Amino acid sequence: MRVEFINPFLSSMLNVMSTMAHMELIPEKPTLKKDETSMGDVSGLIGMISPEAKGSLSITFDAPLALATMKGMVGEAPDEINDEITDLVGEITNMVTGGAKRLLSEKGFDFDMATPIVVSGKNHSIHHKSKGPIVVIALRGELGKAYIEFSFDE
Protein backbone atom coordinates (compact mmCIF):
# COMPACT_ATOMS: atom_id res chain seq x y z
CA MET A 1 0.00 0.00 0.00
CA ARG A 2 1.43 3.30 -1.08
CA VAL A 3 0.69 5.08 2.20
CA GLU A 4 2.95 7.95 1.17
CA PHE A 5 0.51 8.66 -1.68
CA ILE A 6 -2.49 9.16 0.61
CA ASN A 7 -1.77 12.62 1.93
CA PRO A 8 -0.82 14.20 -1.42
CA PHE A 9 -4.07 13.02 -3.03
CA LEU A 10 -6.18 13.85 0.01
CA SER A 11 -4.75 17.32 0.61
CA SER A 12 -4.95 18.12 -3.10
CA MET A 13 -8.64 17.10 -3.16
CA LEU A 14 -9.48 19.14 -0.05
CA ASN A 15 -7.60 22.10 -1.50
CA VAL A 16 -9.32 21.95 -4.89
CA MET A 17 -12.80 21.63 -3.36
CA SER A 18 -12.17 24.41 -0.87
CA THR A 19 -10.59 26.95 -3.21
CA MET A 20 -12.68 26.21 -6.32
CA ALA A 21 -16.09 25.44 -4.85
CA HIS A 22 -15.84 26.90 -1.33
CA MET A 23 -16.74 23.48 -0.03
CA GLU A 24 -15.19 21.92 3.05
CA LEU A 25 -15.30 18.14 2.88
CA ILE A 26 -14.62 16.00 5.94
CA PRO A 27 -12.34 13.06 5.18
CA GLU A 28 -12.86 9.72 6.84
CA LYS A 29 -10.01 7.37 7.69
CA PRO A 30 -8.45 5.87 4.54
CA THR A 31 -9.23 2.19 4.08
CA LEU A 32 -8.36 -0.62 1.71
CA LYS A 33 -11.17 -1.53 -0.63
CA LYS A 34 -12.41 -5.02 0.06
CA ASP A 35 -15.91 -4.95 -1.34
CA GLU A 36 -17.75 -2.67 -3.73
CA THR A 37 -19.35 -0.19 -1.38
CA SER A 38 -18.22 3.08 -2.91
CA MET A 39 -20.80 3.60 -5.60
CA GLY A 40 -21.71 6.97 -7.00
CA ASP A 41 -23.34 8.82 -9.86
CA VAL A 42 -20.47 10.58 -11.61
CA SER A 43 -16.77 9.65 -11.52
CA GLY A 44 -13.57 11.10 -12.92
CA LEU A 45 -10.89 8.53 -13.75
CA ILE A 46 -7.29 9.03 -14.77
CA GLY A 47 -4.33 6.79 -15.53
CA MET A 48 -0.89 7.46 -14.08
CA ILE A 49 2.50 6.18 -15.19
CA SER A 50 5.82 6.58 -13.41
CA PRO A 51 9.14 4.80 -13.94
CA GLU A 52 8.46 2.88 -10.70
CA ALA A 53 4.76 2.09 -10.98
CA LYS A 54 1.60 2.35 -13.06
CA GLY A 55 -1.78 2.99 -11.61
CA SER A 56 -5.14 4.65 -11.72
CA LEU A 57 -7.11 7.18 -9.72
CA SER A 58 -10.84 7.78 -9.45
CA ILE A 59 -12.92 10.46 -7.80
CA THR A 60 -16.59 9.46 -7.44
CA PHE A 61 -19.37 11.87 -6.45
CA ASP A 62 -22.94 11.44 -5.35
CA ALA A 63 -25.03 13.48 -7.80
CA PRO A 64 -26.24 16.08 -5.21
CA LEU A 65 -22.64 16.75 -4.15
CA ALA A 66 -21.48 17.15 -7.77
CA LEU A 67 -24.32 19.61 -8.46
CA ALA A 68 -23.55 21.55 -5.25
CA THR A 69 -19.89 21.71 -6.30
CA MET A 70 -20.86 23.40 -9.55
CA LYS A 71 -23.15 25.77 -7.68
CA GLY A 72 -20.27 26.60 -5.33
CA MET A 73 -18.01 27.34 -8.27
CA VAL A 74 -20.20 29.32 -10.64
CA GLY A 75 -23.26 30.21 -8.57
CA GLU A 76 -25.72 28.01 -10.41
CA ALA A 77 -26.03 24.39 -11.42
CA PRO A 78 -28.28 22.18 -13.57
CA ASP A 79 -30.86 19.88 -11.95
CA GLU A 80 -29.11 16.71 -13.02
CA ILE A 81 -25.81 15.36 -14.33
CA ASN A 82 -25.18 16.86 -17.78
CA ASP A 83 -22.16 17.74 -19.95
CA GLU A 84 -21.35 20.76 -17.78
CA ILE A 85 -21.09 18.51 -14.74
CA THR A 86 -19.02 15.84 -16.49
CA ASP A 87 -16.68 18.61 -17.75
CA LEU A 88 -16.39 19.90 -14.17
CA VAL A 89 -15.66 16.43 -12.78
CA GLY A 90 -13.01 15.94 -15.47
CA GLU A 91 -11.43 19.27 -14.50
CA ILE A 92 -11.49 18.42 -10.79
CA THR A 93 -9.87 15.05 -11.55
CA ASN A 94 -7.15 16.83 -13.55
CA MET A 95 -6.56 19.42 -10.84
CA VAL A 96 -6.47 16.95 -7.95
CA THR A 97 -4.09 14.65 -9.83
CA GLY A 98 -1.95 17.60 -10.93
CA GLY A 99 -1.73 18.88 -7.35
CA ALA A 100 -0.78 15.43 -6.05
CA LYS A 101 1.77 15.12 -8.87
CA ARG A 102 3.54 18.25 -7.63
CA LEU A 103 3.50 17.08 -4.00
CA LEU A 104 4.75 13.62 -4.94
CA SER A 105 7.44 15.07 -7.17
CA GLU A 106 8.86 16.79 -4.08
CA LYS A 107 9.12 13.33 -2.50
CA GLY A 108 10.95 11.94 -5.51
CA PHE A 109 7.98 10.23 -7.21
CA ASP A 110 7.49 11.56 -10.71
CA PHE A 111 4.55 10.39 -12.73
CA ASP A 112 2.82 11.36 -15.95
CA MET A 113 -0.94 11.71 -16.14
CA ALA A 114 -3.07 10.46 -19.01
CA THR A 115 -6.24 12.39 -19.92
CA PRO A 116 -9.33 12.02 -17.71
CA ILE A 117 -12.42 9.99 -18.51
CA VAL A 118 -15.71 10.77 -16.80
CA VAL A 119 -18.38 8.13 -16.23
CA SER A 120 -21.98 9.06 -15.52
CA GLY A 121 -24.75 6.70 -14.55
CA LYS A 122 -26.73 6.22 -11.40
CA ASN A 123 -25.04 3.99 -8.82
CA HIS A 124 -22.16 2.76 -10.93
CA SER A 125 -19.16 1.22 -9.24
CA ILE A 126 -15.45 1.46 -10.00
CA HIS A 127 -13.03 -1.47 -10.03
CA HIS A 128 -9.34 -0.60 -10.24
CA LYS A 129 -7.51 -3.47 -11.90
CA SER A 130 -3.89 -2.83 -10.99
CA LYS A 131 -1.97 -5.50 -9.11
CA GLY A 132 -1.73 -3.53 -5.85
CA PRO A 133 -4.27 -2.86 -3.10
CA ILE A 134 -6.90 -0.16 -3.60
CA VAL A 135 -6.82 2.77 -1.20
CA VAL A 136 -10.18 4.45 -0.58
CA ILE A 137 -10.72 7.80 1.11
CA ALA A 138 -14.33 8.76 1.72
CA LEU A 139 -15.14 12.46 2.13
CA ARG A 140 -18.39 13.73 3.57
CA GLY A 141 -20.10 16.88 2.36
CA GLU A 142 -23.41 18.33 3.41
CA LEU A 143 -25.17 16.98 0.35
CA GLY A 144 -23.46 13.66 -0.16
CA LYS A 145 -20.22 11.78 -0.32
CA ALA A 146 -17.20 11.72 -2.56
CA TYR A 147 -14.64 8.93 -2.76
CA ILE A 148 -11.03 9.11 -3.88
CA GLU A 149 -9.63 5.74 -4.83
CA PHE A 150 -6.24 4.86 -6.20
CA SER A 151 -4.22 1.77 -6.88
CA PHE A 152 -0.75 1.09 -8.23
CA ASP A 153 1.03 -1.97 -9.53
CA GLU A 154 3.55 -2.83 -6.86
Next chain:
Amino acid sequence: MRVEFINPFLSSMLNVMSTMAHMELIPEKPTLKKDETSMGDVSGLIGMISPEAKGSLSITFDAPLALATMKGMVGEAPDEINDEITDLVGEITNMVTGGAKRLLSEKGFDFDMATPIVVSGKNHSIHHKSKGPIVVIALRGELGKAYIEFSFDE
Protein backbone atom coordinates in the same frame (compact mmCIF):
# COMPACT_ATOMS: atom_id res chain seq x y z
CA MET B 1 -8.57 12.71 -35.59
CA ARG B 2 -5.96 10.00 -35.31
CA VAL B 3 -7.29 7.91 -38.20
CA GLU B 4 -4.11 5.87 -38.20
CA PHE B 5 -5.05 4.63 -34.71
CA ILE B 6 -8.39 3.17 -35.82
CA ASN B 7 -7.22 -0.01 -37.49
CA PRO B 8 -4.74 -1.05 -34.79
CA PHE B 9 -7.39 -0.78 -32.06
CA LEU B 10 -10.10 -2.35 -34.21
CA SER B 11 -8.04 -5.28 -35.46
CA SER B 12 -6.69 -5.90 -31.97
CA MET B 13 -10.25 -5.99 -30.55
CA LEU B 14 -11.51 -8.34 -33.28
CA ASN B 15 -8.48 -10.56 -32.75
CA VAL B 16 -8.86 -10.74 -28.97
CA MET B 17 -12.59 -11.49 -29.14
CA SER B 18 -12.10 -14.10 -31.86
CA THR B 19 -9.15 -15.95 -30.36
CA MET B 20 -10.12 -15.71 -26.69
CA ALA B 21 -13.90 -16.01 -26.83
CA HIS B 22 -14.51 -17.53 -30.29
CA MET B 23 -16.76 -14.59 -30.98
CA GLU B 24 -16.90 -12.81 -34.32
CA LEU B 25 -18.03 -9.21 -33.89
CA ILE B 26 -19.11 -7.14 -36.87
CA PRO B 27 -17.65 -3.64 -36.81
CA GLU B 28 -19.68 -0.68 -37.99
CA LYS B 29 -18.11 2.35 -39.67
CA PRO B 30 -16.04 4.39 -37.20
CA THR B 31 -17.62 7.71 -36.31
CA LEU B 32 -16.81 10.77 -34.25
CA LYS B 33 -18.74 10.95 -31.01
CA LYS B 34 -21.10 13.88 -31.03
CA ASP B 35 -23.68 12.86 -28.48
CA GLU B 36 -23.77 10.28 -25.72
CA THR B 37 -25.39 7.36 -27.47
CA SER B 38 -22.91 4.62 -26.66
CA MET B 39 -24.10 3.52 -23.26
CA GLY B 40 -23.42 0.11 -21.82
CA ASP B 41 -23.34 -1.97 -18.67
CA VAL B 42 -19.66 -2.73 -18.13
CA SER B 43 -16.67 -0.77 -19.47
CA GLY B 44 -12.92 -1.16 -19.36
CA LEU B 45 -10.98 2.12 -19.40
CA ILE B 46 -7.26 2.74 -19.74
CA GLY B 47 -5.00 5.77 -19.95
CA MET B 48 -2.25 6.04 -22.57
CA ILE B 49 0.79 8.29 -22.66
CA SER B 50 3.24 8.78 -25.52
CA PRO B 51 5.85 11.46 -26.09
CA GLU B 52 3.55 12.94 -28.76
CA ALA B 53 0.13 12.63 -27.15
CA LYS B 54 -1.88 11.58 -24.13
CA GLY B 55 -5.21 9.92 -24.33
CA SER B 56 -7.69 7.37 -23.11
CA LEU B 57 -9.42 4.28 -24.43
CA SER B 58 -12.65 2.61 -23.40
CA ILE B 59 -14.33 -0.63 -24.35
CA THR B 60 -17.99 -0.76 -23.33
CA PHE B 61 -20.13 -3.90 -23.41
CA ASP B 62 -23.83 -4.58 -23.15
CA ALA B 63 -24.24 -7.00 -20.25
CA PRO B 64 -25.47 -9.97 -22.36
CA LEU B 65 -22.46 -9.62 -24.67
CA ALA B 66 -20.03 -9.49 -21.72
CA LEU B 67 -21.62 -12.62 -20.21
CA ALA B 68 -21.51 -14.41 -23.58
CA THR B 69 -17.83 -13.47 -23.90
CA MET B 70 -17.06 -15.19 -20.63
CA LYS B 71 -19.09 -18.23 -21.69
CA GLY B 72 -17.12 -18.32 -24.97
CA MET B 73 -13.86 -18.23 -23.04
CA VAL B 74 -14.41 -20.63 -20.19
CA GLY B 75 -17.63 -22.48 -21.10
CA GLU B 76 -19.77 -20.96 -18.37
CA ALA B 77 -20.73 -17.54 -17.09
CA PRO B 78 -22.60 -15.96 -14.18
CA ASP B 79 -26.13 -14.60 -14.65
CA GLU B 80 -25.11 -10.99 -14.10
CA ILE B 81 -22.08 -8.70 -13.95
CA ASN B 82 -19.86 -9.77 -11.05
CA ASP B 83 -16.16 -9.62 -10.15
CA GLU B 84 -15.33 -12.40 -12.62
CA ILE B 85 -16.83 -10.32 -15.42
CA THR B 86 -15.12 -7.08 -14.37
CA ASP B 87 -11.81 -8.99 -14.19
CA LEU B 88 -12.45 -10.33 -17.67
CA VAL B 89 -13.28 -6.88 -19.07
CA GLY B 90 -10.11 -5.50 -17.46
CA GLU B 91 -8.09 -8.28 -19.09
CA ILE B 92 -9.70 -7.68 -22.49
CA THR B 93 -8.95 -3.94 -22.17
CA ASN B 94 -5.31 -4.76 -21.38
CA MET B 95 -5.01 -7.21 -24.25
CA VAL B 96 -6.67 -4.97 -26.84
CA THR B 97 -4.54 -1.98 -25.80
CA GLY B 98 -1.40 -4.12 -25.69
CA GLY B 99 -2.10 -5.48 -29.17
CA ALA B 100 -2.71 -1.97 -30.53
CA LYS B 101 0.47 -0.79 -28.79
CA ARG B 102 2.49 -3.36 -30.74
CA LEU B 103 0.86 -2.44 -34.05
CA LEU B 104 1.30 1.30 -33.43
CA SER B 105 4.90 0.79 -32.37
CA GLU B 106 5.56 -0.61 -35.86
CA LYS B 107 4.25 2.69 -37.24
CA GLY B 108 6.55 4.71 -35.00
CA PHE B 109 4.01 5.57 -32.26
CA ASP B 110 5.21 4.35 -28.90
CA PHE B 111 2.96 4.73 -25.91
CA ASP B 112 2.84 3.48 -22.34
CA MET B 113 -0.34 2.07 -20.86
CA ALA B 114 -1.60 2.81 -17.34
CA THR B 115 -3.54 0.10 -15.49
CA PRO B 116 -7.17 -0.56 -16.44
CA ILE B 117 -10.23 0.53 -14.50
CA VAL B 118 -13.53 -1.25 -14.98
CA VAL B 119 -16.87 0.47 -14.43
CA SER B 120 -20.06 -1.50 -13.87
CA GLY B 121 -23.54 -0.08 -13.66
CA LYS B 122 -26.59 -0.36 -15.87
CA ASN B 123 -26.62 2.09 -18.78
CA HIS B 124 -23.66 4.21 -17.75
CA SER B 125 -22.03 6.47 -20.31
CA ILE B 126 -18.38 7.35 -20.93
CA HIS B 127 -17.06 10.86 -21.57
CA HIS B 128 -13.46 11.09 -22.76
CA LYS B 129 -12.07 14.46 -21.69
CA SER B 130 -8.98 14.85 -23.84
CA LYS B 131 -8.71 17.84 -26.14
CA GLY B 132 -9.08 15.86 -29.36
CA PRO B 133 -12.12 14.35 -31.07
CA ILE B 134 -13.51 11.03 -29.82
CA VAL B 135 -13.44 8.13 -32.25
CA VAL B 136 -16.16 5.52 -31.73
CA ILE B 137 -16.28 2.08 -33.30
CA ALA B 138 -19.45 0.09 -32.65
CA LEU B 139 -19.25 -3.69 -32.95
CA ARG B 140 -22.28 -5.92 -33.20
CA GLY B 141 -22.46 -9.36 -31.65
CA GLU B 142 -25.38 -11.78 -31.56
CA LEU B 143 -26.25 -10.82 -28.00
CA GLY B 144 -25.48 -7.12 -27.92
CA LYS B 145 -23.09 -4.39 -28.83
CA ALA B 146 -19.63 -3.34 -27.79
CA TYR B 147 -18.08 0.07 -28.36
CA ILE B 148 -14.41 0.99 -28.61
CA GLU B 149 -13.80 4.68 -28.01
CA PHE B 150 -10.55 6.57 -27.90
CA SER B 151 -9.40 10.14 -27.81
CA PHE B 152 -6.02 11.85 -27.74
CA ASP B 153 -4.87 15.35 -26.97
CA GLU B 154 -3.84 16.75 -30.35
